[in-house]
Amino acid sequence: MAPDSSVAAAVADAHRREWAFVLAATVRVTRSLDLAEECVQDAYAQALATWASRGIPANQGAWLTTVARRRAVDLLRHDASLRRSLPLLLDDQVEPGPDEIALHELAVDDVALDEIADDRLRLIFTCCHPAIAAEAQVALTLRLFCGLTTAEVARAFLVSEPTMAARITRAKKKIAAARIPYRVPPAGELPARIDAVLTVVHLLFTTGHTAPAGHDLVRRDLVERSLDLARMLRALLPTDADVAGLLALILLTDARTVTRVDDDGRLLLLAEQDRTQWDRHAISEGIALVREALRRRPPGRFALMAAIAAVHAEAPAWQDTDWCEVVALYNLLVQIWPSPVVALNRAVAVGLADGPDAGLRALEALADEPQLAGYSYLAAARADMLRRLGRTVEARACYEEALLLTENTVERDFLTARLQQLGE
Amino acid sequence: MAKYVILIYEDEASWANAGQQEYGQVLKEHTEFGEHNARVLQGGNALQPTNTATSIRKDASGSFAVTDGPFVETKEALGGYYLIEAANLDEAIGIAKQVPAPFGGVEVRPIRVFD
Numbered sequence: 001m002a003p004d005s006s007v008a009a010a011v012a013d014a015h016r017r018e019w020a021f022v023l024a025a026t027v028r029v030t031r032s033l034d035l036a037e038e039c040v041q042d043a044y045a046q047a048l049a050t051w052a053s054r055g056i057p058a059n060q061g062a063w064l065t066t067v068a069r070r071r072a073v074d075l076l077r078h079d080a081s082l083r084r085s086l087p088l089l090l091d092d093q094v095e096p097g098p099d100e101i102a103l104h105e106l107a108v109d110d111v112a113l114d115e116i117a118d119d120r121l122r123l124i125f126t127c128c129h130p131a132i133a134a135e136a137q138v139a140l141t142l143r144l145f146c147g148l149t150t151a152e153v154a155r156a157f158l159v160s161e162p163t164m165a166a167r168i169t170r171a172k173k174k175i176a177a178a179r180i181p182y183r184v185p186p187a188g189e190l191p192a193r194i195d196a197v198l199t200v201v202h203l204l205f206t207t208g209h210t211a212p213a214g215h216d217l218v219r220r221d222l223v224e225r226s227l228d229l230a231r232m233l234r235a236l237l238p239t240d241a242d243v244a245g246l247l248a249l250i251l252l253t254d255a256r257t258v259t260r261v262d263d264d265g266r267l268l269l270l271a272e273q274d275r276t277q278w279d280r281h282a283i284s285e286g287i288a289l290v291r292e293a294l295r296r297r298p299p300g301r302f303a304l305m306a307a308i309a310a311v312h313a314e315a316p317a318w319q320d321t322d323w324c325e326v327v328a329l330y331n332l333l334v335q336i337w338p339s340p341v342v343a344l345n346r347a348v349a350v351g352l353a354d355g356p357d358a359g360l361r362a363l364e365a366l367a368d369e370p371q372l373a374g375y376s377y378l379a380a381a382r383a384d385m386l387r388r389l390g391r392t393v394e395a396r397a398c399y400e401e402a403l404l405l406t407e408n409t410v411e412r413d414f415l416t417a418r419l420q421q422l423g424e
Numbered sequence: 425m426a427k428y429v430i431l432i433y434e435d436e437a438s439w440a441n442a443g444q445q446e447y448g449q450v451l452k453e454h455t456e457f458g459e460h461n462a463r464v465l466q467g468g469n470a471l472q473p474t475n476t477a478t479s480i481r482k483d484a485s486g487s488f489a490v491t492d493g494p495f496v497e498t499k500e501a502l503g504g505y506y507l508i509e510a511a512n513l514d515e516a517i518g519i520a521k522q523v524p525a526p527f528g529g530v531e532v533r534p535i536r537v538f539d
Contacts, residue, residue, distance in 0.1 A: 131513055178534045179426050181512040189514070 007052045010060070015044060018061040019147030020232065024119035026068040027182065031089045033144065033172055035072060035082075040147075043068035065116050089126075089175070089182040120145075121184050121236050128197040129180050136171035137200050143168055146225050156207070156222055194237065198246045198302060201229045205250050209257075210408065217261055217410040223254055241296035245303030248289035252309035255282035267414035271318040283313045304333040323353035340369040341377075348381050356385040376405035380415065392422050425509050427466065427535035428516040433500040434528030436473050442527075453524035461508070461519055468506035500528040507535075 022043065026036040043064045057063040075082060127140040135157070142148045142156065154164035174180070185193045208222025230247040237243045259273035290310045293303035308329045315321040330346035343366055351359020363382050372378045383398030399419045406412055442450075458465060474494040481489050494501060506523065510516040513532070520532045 129513075131517070177536075178532075179512045181514055185514070 004052060007048060007056065010051060010056045011044060011047050014047065014060040014064060015147055016228070018064060020120045020123060020145045021061050021116075021118065022064045022068055023144060023147070024123040025065045025116050026072060027089065027123065028117070028119055029069045030072045030076070031182075033089065033175070035075065036068070037144070039068040039071040039075070040064070042071050062116060118236075120232065122182050124197055124233070125184055125193055126175065126180060126182050128193075128200045129175070130193075130196050131178060131180060132171050132174060134199075134203075136167050137196070138203055139164060139168050140171050141200050141229070142204070142225065145229070148225075156219070191242075194240060194242060197233065198242055201226050201233070202246060202249075202302070204229070205253075209253060210411075215409045217265075217267065217408065218257055223250075223257070226250060227254065241293045242300045242302055244289045245293035245300050245306050248286045248293060248306035249302050249309060251282045251286035251289070252306055252313050255279040255286065255313060261410060265410060265413075266417075267410050270312060275315075275317065278313065283310075286310065286313065298336065299332070301333060301337040304329055304336075308333075321352070323349060327353045340366060340371045341375070343369075344372060344375075344378055344381060351381075351385050351388075356388040360385045360389070374405055376402045376411070379405060383418070387418070387422065396422055425511055426537075428508050428510055428513075429533050429535060430468075430506045430508060430516075430520045430523055431502055431531045431533065432504040432506075432523060432525050432528070433498075433531060434503045434525055435500050436503070438527035439473070439503070446526075450524050450526060457522055457524060461522065464508045464510060464519060466507040466509055468504065470504040471502065473503070474501045503528075 019040070023036055023040045026040055027033060030036045030039065046067055047060075047064060051057070124141065124145055127144055128137045132140065139153050139157070142153045143150065148156070150165050150168060151161050153168070154161040157164065159167075184190075204222055205226035208219040208224075208226060210217060211219045227250050230243070230250050233240075233243050234247050255278050256270075256273065258279070259275070259277050260268055262268055286306065287310050290303065290306045293299065294307060296303070299307070308326055311322055311325050311329070326349045327346065330342070330349050334342050334346055344363070347359055347362035347366065350362045360382070363378070363385065366372055366378065379398045379402035383395050383402060386392075386395035386398060396419065399415055399422070403412060403415045403419075406415070454470075458468075474497075477492075477494040479491050479493060479495050481491075483489050508516065508519055510519060513534075516532050516534075520530050523530050
């Protein structure tokens with residue numbers, strides 16, 4: 001008998017590593033997301049009991065998949081009305097339906113992992129289908145691919161649990177009613193669809209990296225999930241340059257996380273951070289991936305953002321930063337991704353490469369961008385350049401405007417301190 | 425296979441102001457769309473503009489209120505539709521992308537099946 005604590009740890013670990021695999025493989029049998037989820041949850045619950053008495057299996061993914069599938073077959077066999085009422089997913093591979101599967105006997109103990117097809121890509125492409133609202137794509141990915149409970153997903157996005165439950169239910173209904181296919185898209189559609197998946201993972205990462213509200217700057221749980229997802233995608237799509245670019249971006253940005261706040265929780269700027277504490281292991285992994293991602297022409301947006309992060313990671317000190325290189329990379333980035341937020345970051349880099357006057361001019365061009373109205377970083381960037389130019393009164397007004405626009409405590413404290421430093 | 429309807433929403437003012445040549449060009453594109461997708465097309469029609477519409481609503485007392493105009497006034501109004509058959513939403517979107525709609529866009533809706 002294995003001790004309870006090691007069993008609990010093994011189940012938690014298998015939950016994190018294997019959930020997507022087990023769910024995707026179970027969907028193949030149920031062709032219903034809801035039923036598959038229920039059966040996979042049962043399988044994890046059963047693992048807690050069975051692994052304690054019979055030991056932890058070597059191949060946990062296969063064990064869990066087999067138990068979940070068997071549970072699904074049992075349910076479908078004994079409940080004809082359930083079988084009829086299931087809204088079946090559209091599967092473009094010829095697979096036996098639930099009725100035929102029910103005639104098979106699935107042996108629990110002798111299924112090897114390599115005999116179970118890896119359906120994780122089909123699952124993630126379904127979660128991130130462009131016909132599903134962006135906020136629901138993220139929610140579905142966390143729920144179905146990462147196995148978070150609805151309550152956990154709701155907490156991640158600071159909405160109530162009933163709101164999140166409704167959002168997820170609505171998205172699942174649309175998958176069934178509009179017949180969103182459960183498949184890996186054909187080659188012609190693949191680049192756009194991979195981009196949709198990466199956008200979801202990137203949104204998850206940025207939400208975790210700087211939490212939009214609350215007391216902590218970083219939501220570690222969301223960052224870890226996005227890193228897990230990016231690594232999983234890298235394993236599933238090893239030759240895709242955009243996937244490599246996103247993984248690099250996450251690694252290189254997250255490598256600096258420990259130094260972003262001081263011991264008192266105060267926000268530290270890139271200039272103030274102790275670079276010896278940056279995660280060198282993550283940085284070297286990230287830089288190797290950036291090199292690979294940049295080999296594709298033209299480079300994608302994640303590769304370019306990662307390349308910018310790499311410039312910072314490689315500079316031994318703030319004053320060694322190659323700002324001209326940063327501006328050059330931003331110039332490429334705004335071309336392929338003409339987003340006002342990217343243009344704002346470019347303007348900040350221009351201010352550091354060519355001085356605050358040039359930066360201010362670049363910012364002025366963005367003053368009327370509707371997407372930046374209400375965006376605290378625009379006001380904060382203008383405040384900083386005005387401060388460097390000694391235009392204290394204007395700088396003060398901009399810091400005050402930025403303060404009105406952020407809900408994150410750590411960022412608010414930083415802006416308040418800057419205001420005080422301006423003096424009277 | 426499933427059925428979808430592709431609803432064409434366009435700015436009526438742009439249509440009204442379109443010249444004869446532009447009008448002819450869009451009609452030609454619709455004809456080409458129809459020929460190209462004959463296999464999946466189950467039907468479709470162009471509608472007269474919303475200034476020909478009449479709305480009918482039963483009020484609380486049970487009598488009908490018949491009024492001039494469309495149900496909802498919008499800048500881009502329903503101007504026509506196609507009924508198609510497709511294996512899944514991706515296929516339906518692929519067909520919808522080919523529908524000419526120079527003054528607006530299209531919306532894909534699955535047909536509801538009662539069983």
